[in-house]
Amino acid sequence: MxxxxxxxxxxxxxxxxxxxxxxxxxxxxxxxxxxxxxxxxxxxxxxxxxxxxxxxxxxxxxxxxxxxxxxxxxxxxxxxxxxxxxxxxxxxxxxxxxxxxxxxxxxxxxxxxxxxxxxxxTDIRTAAAGAVAARHLAPDVETAGVIGTGVQARLQMQAAHLVRPFKRCLVWGRDAQKAKACAVDIAAMTGVEVAVMTEIAPLVAQSQLVVTTTPATTPLITADMLHDGVHITAMGSDQAGKNEIAPEALATADLYVCDRVSQCEVLGELRAARAQGLMRHTPPELGQIITGVAQGRTDLRQITICDLTGTGVxxxxxxxxxxxxxxxxxxxxxx
Amino acid sequence: MxxxxxxxxxxxxxxxxxxxxxxxxxxxxxxxxxxxxxxxxxxxxxxxxxxxxxxxxxxxxxxxxxxxxxxxxxxxxxxxxxxxxxxxxxxxxxxxxxxxxxxxxxxxxxxxxxxxxxxxxTDIRTAAAGAVAARHLAPDVETAGVIGTGVQARLQMQAAHLVRPFKRCLVWGRDAQKAKACAVDIAAMTGVEVAVMTEIAPLVAQSQLVVTTTPATTPLITADMLHDGVHITAMGSDQAGKNEIAPEALATADLYVCDRVSQCEVLGELRAARAQGLMRHTPPELGQIITGVAQGRTDLRQITICDLTGTGVxxxxxxxxxxxxxxxxxxxxxx
Missing domain, CATH: 3.30.1780.10 (ornithine cyclodeaminase, domain 1)
Structure with missing residues (x-):
């Protein structure tokens, strides 16, 4: 032809x-x-x-x-x-x-x-994004906490440890056996002491960096758990209705950062907050913090949250x- | 791990x-x-x-x-x-x-x-869709016309000939050399007599089945070219602004059929027609004609148009x- x-x-x-x-x-x-x-x-x-x-x-x-x-x-x-x-x-x-x-x-x-x-x-680029967020928003991490016990719980802690060599790690999961297995793996991967927590509140209280890695549809982290200097990265599975951080916690934080605002509005923590009439402003994106176009953390005592939905970039x-x-x-x- | x-x-x-x-x-x-x-x-x-x-x-x-x-x-x-x-x-x-x-x-x-x-x-499933449209909407084809001279012009005529073994084929293209090469190929593929036309109007006038296979953004087929009994399938490339059939021609036809209405509204001939305030109704889809849920051609003299944008199905x-x-x-x- x-x-x-x-x-x-x-x-x-x-x-x-x-x-x-x-x-x-x-x-x-x-x-x-x-x-x-x-x-x-x-x-x-x-x-x-x-x-x-x-x-x-x-x-x-x-x-x-x-x-x-x-x-x-x-x-x-x-x-x-x-x-x-x-x-x-x-x-x-x-x-x-x-x-x-x-x-x-x-x-x-x-x-x-x-x-x-x-x-x-996807696993490693997702974990790497968590490390990028920690590098730019969590200046001083002695204890890192992870909520969830899957592959990403392990990889997020491995990646965070590369940029913030914390001394201690805390793990929480709904299933105590899975939390224990996850803790054993994180200890082997990072060489740090890892403890399993039975409640989320004390995990957050003791951590300077907290990463949520769950498919939760009702918030795990509430505003009352936030404390001076904490940084939280929410990267759990981004399906319809997903919500790991309470809307009031988002509104309470000094800085809330998206990977991509247009995605976080639909798939991220921003969705639930907007549905409750909160967070009406356009938040900065992580890339804007990195390039200095938007202001990042300006004080060690600030509370910061980064919402990672995962981007084609x-x-x-x-x-x-x-x-x-x-x-x-x-x-x-x-x- | x-x-x-x-x-x-x-x-x-x-x-x-x-x-x-x-x-x-x-x-x-x-x-x-x-x-x-x-x-x-x-x-x-x-x-x-x-x-x-x-x-x-x-x-x-x-x-x-x-x-x-x-x-x-x-x-x-x-x-x-x-x-x-x-x-x-x-x-x-x-x-x-x-x-x-x-x-x-x-x-x-x-x-x-x-x-x-x-x-x-994609080439063969697109050509096959043209044949499906011909099978259900072009009952009696002695002469088939094709507008455009690319791979699909050839394949559309090959496919149409399998379901409607027409005796004669007419080809029109902007470039006379390409039209000639296309005609030679169609003759070899189908065994029928193929002629190159220098104008679109006489091609349509002599054909009972016309297939448009171009990336045109200004209409090639206008309402005045339509004649009793003709069936037109518009399957040209579906990029933004594509328009092969004049909106008035769509509105004049006795039956306009989409492969998928939601796609034709955005990528197909329906877009330009709607932009001019025409074709406000919801047209039937080809599958509905095939299954009998929607009425197809009811008379040999009717003018029918099928708009194929190509579906994931x-x-x-x-x-x-x-x-x-x-x-x-x-x-x-x-x-």
Whole structure:
């Protein structure tokens, strides 16, 4: 068939990497945290195109799939990330969260790589974002607290410890056995003393940094728990109705920071606060704090909260970072 | 690391297919047309979840990327399709349109296959949709006309000929050389006599079926060109501002049918008509005509128009069809 556009150049090869191969290429370290920080910086500096998350529910199978993407000027590739969450999977012996990332050329739209990461890259870019928030909003951390006992509870503490080498960690979870297992893992990952708490209030009271990593739909942290100097990062699963921090706590804080305001209004803590008529102002974004466009913490006694819903910019940042480190890993497919 | 959800079952292998391998697995034939027709039927029968298209423009590189998906009850997999269009690519010797489809399990969200099709599956599912429209709205076709000279001009005539074995084909394009090349190809593909027309009006006048396949933003077919019995399918590229059929022509037709009303309002011919205050009613969808829920053509002399913007259901239908025919084609990646 004669086509009107005579293609003369061959398409470049496509690299396919599995989760195991990706784990060998990139890990949660200071370089990854810097890569994600640069993503937030780019988001604040303008020129980023980041459409709203595409979300599809498959109620019949207790599942949903989210798709995120973002174009970042100056970065050669852009990621398109597919995150399915199917919550009956554990009954089948499968993890609930899976998915992949595709890296495409920003110049030609051609597929460069497919990262069959089962959510691994999301895990580390999410943890890295928590570390970026801690770096800019939690100046002095001797004790870090984590609420929730899943993969992110572990990774958030690992990442936070890289930028704020705290001496002690406190863990709270609904299930005491899971909290204990989580504490053992965090101790092994960070080398610090880790204790399991049976109540949230004393965990917050003793911590200078608290990270919430749950799918809670009724607030876990209330305004009365806040104390001078505490920083809280809320990064729990961002499904409809999610709410980890009480609206009054958001309003009480000296500074509330979003990763992306337009997302936090829909998927983040801001949603519930706005629904109660609170937080009518437009909060600053983390990238604006990083670049100095917006004012961050100005006093050690201030109470700060950062709301992380996860952005396509983080995905483009981590996927592009992976691309620079591939070496000869993975399977090459000739397009 | 101890994770809270102990995964005991291994993830199934993932199949990766290139465009060349996919061309060996599936082609534009009556079976493909039936598969797409069943997709339209499912869309009308309810239970389909089809979120709005995710669209991101990368203006700096004259590019855009669209993502479509749909869950169809009763189908084991759902497709997520990534369609980049980068319009400076021909200067680099590369085609403008590329992309891939991912097939995921509707039960677990696990990735089943990655089809690196460079748009091939989109090409055939789009042509098949044209044939479905012809089957249900163009009862008697002796001469078929096509406006535009690209890949879809060829494939639309090939597909239409499978369901309506017309004797003669007319081609119009802005570029006479391209129109001639297109005519040669259509003659070879269908075996019918094909003539190049220098004006659109006589092409429409002599045809019982007309398919428009252009990126026009000012109407090519006007109300005065319509004649008794003609059916027009508008399937040209669905970018912002696209308009192939004059609003007055839409309003003049006895029946105007959408593939999906919510998409045609934004991306289809309906947008321009509504902007002029015309076509205020909710038109029927092609699936409703197929299932008999809405009335189709009731008289050979009626003028009918079908507006095809392309749906995620078509992508899920074609990708699932491919999955049933894979045999041992492609590369197997152990997740």
């Amino acid at each position: 004669t086509t009107e556009a005579q293609a003369s150049a061959p398409r470049p090869d496509i690299r396919i990497l599995t989760e195991a191969q990706l784990r060998g290429v990139v890990s949660l370290d200071l370089e990854t945290i810097d890569v994600i920080e640069n993503g937030f910086r780019a988001l604040a500096e303008g020129g980023v195109v980041m459409p709203p998350v595409l979300s599809m529910a498959i109620a019949a199978h207790h599942g949903e799939v989210d798709v995120k993407t973002a174009y970042v000027p100056g970065v050669d590739g852009f990621a398109l990330k597919v995150s399915p969450g199917f919550f009956d999977n554990p009954q089948l012996g499968l993890p609930s969260l899976n998915g992949l990332m595709i890296l495409l050329s920003t110049k030609t739209g051609l597929v460069q790589a497919v990262f069959l990461d089962n959510g691994y890259l 983080q995905d483009t940042a981590i996927a592009s970072h992976v691309a620079t480190r591939l070496g000869d890993a993975g399977t090459v497919i000739s397009a | 101890t994770t809270e959800a102990q995964a005991s079952a291994p993830r199934p292998d993932i199949r990766i297919l290139t465009e060349a391998q996919l061309r060996g697995v599936v082609s534009l034939d009556l079976e493909t047309i039936d598969v797409i027709e069943n997709g339209f039927r499912a869309l009308a029968e309810g239970g389909v979840v089809m979120p709005p298209v995710l669209s991101m423009a990368i203006a700096a590189h004259h590019g855009e990327v669209d993502v479509k998906t749909a869950y169809v009850p009763g189908v084991d997999g759902f497709a997520l399709k990534v369609s980049p269009g980068f319009f400076d690519n021909p200067q680099l010797g590369l085609p403008s349109l590329n992309g891939l489809m991912i097939l995921l399990s509707t039960k677990t969200g696990l990735v089943q296959a990655v089809f690196l099709d460079n748009g091939y599956l 078509q992508d899920t239908a074609i990708a699932s069809h491919v999955a049933t025919r894979l045999g041992d084609a492609g590369t197997v990646i152990s997740a």
